[in-house]
Amino acid sequence: xxxxxxxxALAFATCLGTAAIAAGCDSSSDTPHDPAKDSGxxxxxxxxxxxxxxxxxxxxxxxxxxxxxCFTNPQNHFEIINACTDAQAFDKKPSLPLxxxxxxxxxxx
Amino acid sequence: xxKWSCWTKWSLAVACGSAAALGTEGAALAxxxxxxxxxxxNPIIVESGDTQEPLIKSIGSKLVSSTAMPMRILYKLxxxxxxxxxxxTGVKITTSLSYIPTPTEDPTWDRTKxxxxxxxxxxxxxxxxxxxxxxxxxxxxxxxxxxGIGLITGPIQGYSFVVPKASTQKAxxxxxxxxxxGFGNSxxxxxxxxxxxxxxxxxxxxxxxxxxxxxxxxPAKWKGVSxxxxxxxxxxxxxxxxxxxxxxxxxxxxxxxxxxxxTLLAYQAYKQKHAYWPDSSPTxxxxxxxxxxxxxxxxxxxxxxxxxxxxVPTNANVKYLTDLILGKPTTPAFxxxxxxxxxxxxLTPDCAMKVTRSFDxxxxxxxSPAQPCGCYFESTxxxxxxxxxxxxxxxxxxxxxxxxxxxYCEAK
Numbered sequence: 001x002x003x004x005x006x007x008x009a010l011a012f013a014t015c016l017g018t019a020a021i022a023a024g025c026d027s028s029s030d031t032p033h034d035p036a037k038d039s040g041x042x043x044x045x046x047x048x049x050x051x052x053x054x055x056x057x058x059x060x061x062x063x064x065x066x067x068x069x070c071f072t073n074p075q076n077h078f079e080i081i082n083a084c085t086d087a088q089a090f091d092k093k094p095s096l097p098l099x100x101x102x103x104x105x106x107x108x109x
Numbered sequence: 110x111x112k113w114s115c116w117t118k119w120s121l122a123v124a125c126g127s128a129a130a131l132g133t134e135g136a137a138l139a140x141x142x143x144x145x146x147x148x149x150x151n152p153i154i155v156e157s158g159d160t161q162e163p164l165i166k167s168i169g170s171k172l173v174s175s176t177a178m179p180m181r182i183l184y185k186l187x188x189x190x191x192x193x194x195x196x197x198t199g200v201k202i203t204t205s206l207s208y209i210p211t212p213t214e215d216p217t218w219d220r221t222k223x224x225x226x227x228x229x230x231x232x233x234x235x236x237x238x239x240x241x242x243x244x245x246x247x248x249x250x251x252x253x254x255x256x257g258i259g260l261i262t263g264p265i266q267g268y269s270f271v272v273p274k275a276s277t278q279k280a281x282x283x284x285x286x287x288x289x290x291g292f293g294n295s296x297x298x299x300x301x302x303x304x305x306x307x308x309x310x311x312x313x314x315x316x317x318x319x320x321x322x323x324x325x326x327x328p329a330k331w332k333g334v335s336x337x338x339x340x341x342x343x344x345x346x347x348x349x350x351x352x353x354x355x356x357x358x359x360x361x362x363x364x365x366x367x368x369x370x371x372t373l374l375a376y377q378a379y380k381q382k383h384a385y386w387p388d389s390s391p392t393x394x395x396x397x398x399x400x401x402x403x404x405x406x407x408x409x410x411x412x413x414x415x416x417x418x419x420x421v422p423t424n425a426n427v428k429y430l431t432d433l434i435l436g437k438p439t440t441p442a443f444x445x446x447x448x449x450x451x452x453x454x455x456l457t458p459d460c461a462m463k464v465t466r467s468f469d470x471x472x473x474x475x476x477s478p479a480q481p482c483g484c485y486f487e488s489t490x491x492x493x494x495x496x497x498x499x500x501x502x503x504x505x506x507x508x509x510x511x512x513x514x515x516x517y518c519e520a521k
Contacts, residue, residue, distance in 0.1 A: 077474070080464055088389060094285050095298075098288055108327075
């Protein structure tokens with residue numbers, strides 16, 4: 001029972017930490033994106049976004065989630081649209097009140 | 110008195126001559142279409158989406174004054190889905206036609222001016238030689254083309270969300286566009302939430318059809334004020350009483366001509382991490398993000414024409430025109446590179462693309478054109494400079510294992 005409580009607490013703490021990181025990632029509003037972040041050394045880590053099977057090398061050092069957001073050797077749609085580029089980008093995080101609780105789009109009226 | 114009388118007669122003669130000349134020119138500029146299709150230069154009847162009119166005028170002005178292959182384009186603008194149906198069902202054009210005047214008919218005309226029209230007196234209507242859609246045919250119909258009608262992929266057409274220059278908005282993400290145009294007044298966004306300031310296009314028009322596919326709002330579900338022409342969207346935005354609430358949709362080449370008064374919004378597609386402009390920055394014209402897959406709202410133009418078993422247009426004039434627009438060699442050789450007109454009007458040749466897709470808003474995949482023209486494209490766009498890796502050439506001999514294409518060594 002004590003072990004179970006410890007595991008529960010650990011899981012809760014992990015969730016809190018993840019949520020905090022996610023909140024940090026989403027806290028930016030309308031800002032120009034720095035392409036320099038897309039030009040770091042390549043590694044062979046794979047994407048953690050969605051269920052896409054990735055072969056494209058992902059930029060970053062493995063610890064900075066902000067930098068781990070582009071692919072140096074894109075192979076599929078997800079990697080192509082998120083490939084590293086020197087083109088100017090823009091980050092916008094608008095408030096979308098009509099999004100469903102699970103983040104899905106509601107049906108059109 | 111006699112001298113005065115003579116002067117009067119001379120003046121009268123000049124005046125009458127001028128009037129006669131004007132009368133002749135006026136007749137040619139507003140006469141019957143049969144007078145223009147019955148002789149030289151070779152006539153070609155085109156039905157096209159309005160986004161392609163700048164290309165028709167640009168390449169048409171070169172063709173009509175060509176000595177190598179004089180050709181006159183007569184055309185009608187309509188929605189892409191309408192013209193696809195017309196080609197599928199053999200509809201003929203019975204309304205008036207716009208046409209490119211010869212230098213003799215109007216020495217002052219150039220592609221920046223409106224084209225004259227003729228009264229369509231062609232018995233039974235004018236058969237369409239080639240129709241130009243600015244979306245995939247599958248966005249309008251899932252029916253395969255009738256036997257003998259082929260689909261030829263042309264230059265790439267970019268589409269965009271635009272706002273008045275006075276607006277502070279810089280970008281739009283796909284989800285935001287879904288709510289804006291799918292929910293209108295009730296989108297609860299606080300930005301674009303007034304349908305009277307949302308300027309869209311009719312549901313048969315490529316601009317709306319392509320963007321609809323990208324944001325996942327079917328054409329018939331779009332909220333906003335439908336504008337008959339792209340120029341009307343420009344006028345509505347620039348004249349808006351509430352720039353911050355205003356938004357419209359345009360082909361990127363139309364935006365390029367109106368950069369002084371409009372702002373193109375960077376677009377972030379579903380599953381994408383950042384928003385991008387079609388060009389590498391808001392002030393360039395290189396279409397880099399559109400070409401490499403970072404800017405997703407685009408469709409190919411599709412040329413529908415009668416073809417043989419090999420997919421080659423059976424009408425020699427259509428074959429010549431499509432070869433010119435695709436940058437292929439032509440016989441007889443044309444006076445200029447056909448791609449010049451394509452690039453000049455803001456389209457992107459297929460040979461300059463690095464990604465492709467098989468239907469509107471479909472997933473992108475890597476693309477290596479059979480006859481690449483990236484160096485030429487990057488050097489030809491406004492403010493364009495060929496990358497250092499691009500070597501100029503006159504023929505293949507200086508290109509090693511590569512090929513000399515449009516003045517630059519390409520890999521193949």
